[in-house]
Amino acid sequence: MKRILIKYLVATGLGLAASGMAHAQQEPIKLALCYDLTKAYGFVTPQFAQAARDYAKIVNQKGGIEGHPVEILVQDHGNEPQRGIECYEKMKREGAITYDFMSTPVSRALIPRMMDDKRVMIQAITGRGDAINGEVFKWIFALGPTYWGQVANDIQYIKDQAKGNIKGKRIAYVYPDYPFGQEPIGVLKTLAEKEGFELFLAPHPLPGNDQAAVWTQIRRFNPDWVISWNLSNMHVVAAREMKRNGIPIDKYISVNWFNEVDINNIGPDNAKGIKRGTNVVGGQDHPLIQQIIKDLYDKNQGSGDRKHLNDIYYNTGLAIYTIVFEGARLAVKQGGWPLTPEKMKKGLESIKNFDAGGLMAPITVTAKDHGGGGKTRVDMWDGKKWVSQTDWIAAYQDVIQQIVEKESAEFAKTLK
Template identity: 60%
Template sequence: MQSTLKRMLVAAALLVSSQVALAADPIKFGLCYDLTKIYVAAVPQLAQAVKDYADLLNARGGLEGHPIEVSVQDHGNEPQRGIDCYERLKREGTMVFDFFSTPVSRAVLPRIMQDGNILVQPLVGRGDAVDGEVFKQVFPLAPTYWGQAANIISYFKKQGGGSLKGKKVAFLYLDTPFGREPMPVFEALKRLESYEFQSFPFPVPGNDQSAAFAQIRRFQPDWLILWSFSPLNPITFREMQRNGIPIDKLVTVNWINEVDINNFGAAAAKGLKRSTVVVGGAEHPLVKDILRELYDKGKGNGDRKLVADSYYNTGLAVYSSVFEGVRIAVKTQGWPLTPEKIRQGMYGIKNFDAKGFMAPITITPKDHGGGGKTRIDMWDGSKWVAQTDWFADYTGLVNTLVKANSADFAKAAK
């Protein structure tokens, strides 16, 4: 009797011990980023934000008791290095990956879909990857560039009292696939809304935009849309100034931050507008918590000055959604996790906005982008000020474009 009781107690102790050990197993996230070449103006801040938020959550118990383990590695925006990074981290048990580069994401995507792992693809990669019926393992968790473009045109229309007929819209862009991405939307909406539209590319590396501005000056646009990237933005602002084009006519894609503003001049940039997917500044409770619980204690993962930078906040907002989806997966699907369980967990994200930090998103099997909402912010000389609520417009047109492209992918993949 005593020996039986002893065996039962030992078995119970072993069971409790294994459950404790199991609960401590980490959930691994692989961030293969460009930390050294093309995107160094933004990506380090994104990585810093993800690691900070992981540390904050781990101090609070992790994701349903499991610690978050974030591995950040450099691929230098080279597809083969991105593939190597993926294969290496996959062997280490990572199931969720993020490459934050359009060419690298596109290169790795077929492998991830074949392996059944999860690709987080915010604001980069294939625009049609929001189609969850085709790209089952890919979660952009943010608006496509097509959605941003449509929302910018909608903003112009509202500013024009509900009509764009006869208005002139200029599109200035870095002549790369990224810069050319929204062109189909602008062309389609030109036919729908009857505005005049001209596009003005400038060549890589983007330091010389004078030829484009000579043409823009002759066009005399009512609105100017800029599809460029961080260090090139001040060059555009100076060209606008030199050519006598008011900066309040400009709306940029989301890739602009406070460093760009200061490099041009905070006061001179007053009136500049941007399309954004995240709240700017350090007033949000999540940013305050990170400053108080990490940086005030010397535990931050980078320069404190970069906390609350627009790119830092973008990383924080995106990974609020990523970590929430994985947390839901652990809670509802159980341990151990699998990529399929994580995929199902993502569908538990409903009207999630990280307590007002970003547009509310809802992930469904059909829509892996979350609804495509953005807003327009204006620089008031010292900070970004919202000019609109979160909104998504021309969604039927954008969805038609998404479906046409994803159908081509699905056909080619067979």
């Protein structure tokens, strides 16, 4: 595994000190993480920040990115757009080169401002699905699968289970009734019309602790499958309601926001058969995570609680920031120092078939495609571990592209 990690670091150029003036080598690359650490997304953001900081430490131990150390700046915005704007302005003054808000409402509020400022937003997995259109969203990088792409891949999985025909199948979509949960609805409606399946929309109010009424409605609908855009404890509530209503849990396919904590809260045996979409590999076996354990946590130098290393959210945050670091490496290598927003943009748009040594689905980012391909897979909990049910796929790309073009064209009309 160590050889694999070294090969990965050498291949990417991370950790290899660049030649040049000592003064230039000492200047850091600052990456801003304006996260909701206290309210709606507190179940995931600490792991993301921890992973980014750990990766920065590993890379800095090896000499930084082309000789420049990486500094991770973290601040809470409480999932409030105004506080997100304040965090952005503060981080801009501090010299951040990228900005990550990890919140659909906050990122949506900041997109026009950042587009006008010509600053790079990292909008990985969350936010606007049409932001993959780099020709319109020139400064927004929707790295990894969007919610649109992910839900399309879920439908493809269901279609594969039905041997290619889901006409007449009944699919319920359960979700919290706010922007995050509403994001995939347009894609689902389009695919329902295209494939001929019956779609039942089942919204429930935040915070999602009371889902009794919606699951009664789902029971009456008698679905063949349930696609869930729930978060955190909402999954535990959903599992309890499914059991109460006699709906087999193996019909449940979750959005990627479903982790090992949720499994333990449902009960490993009770959760057997449940499925989730993902764009990263889980567990601690990956060489990079093993190196982080050896070089940081075994030496009491980790950036957070060691238990998070066995959490899919940690792996997801780590995967995202390997992409960002790779973009920064390419930016400095291609454009030299100082690193500017324009150079960072071009660096990210130069990423080709990058998977961080097998940590995630490979992505290729271009000036036209700021998403990277939108690949996910479906994993199933077998009672003890997650088992892959598919290869990495990006389904219904024609449908996704049509919706992207339509939505992004509407957004383009609002630009100055």
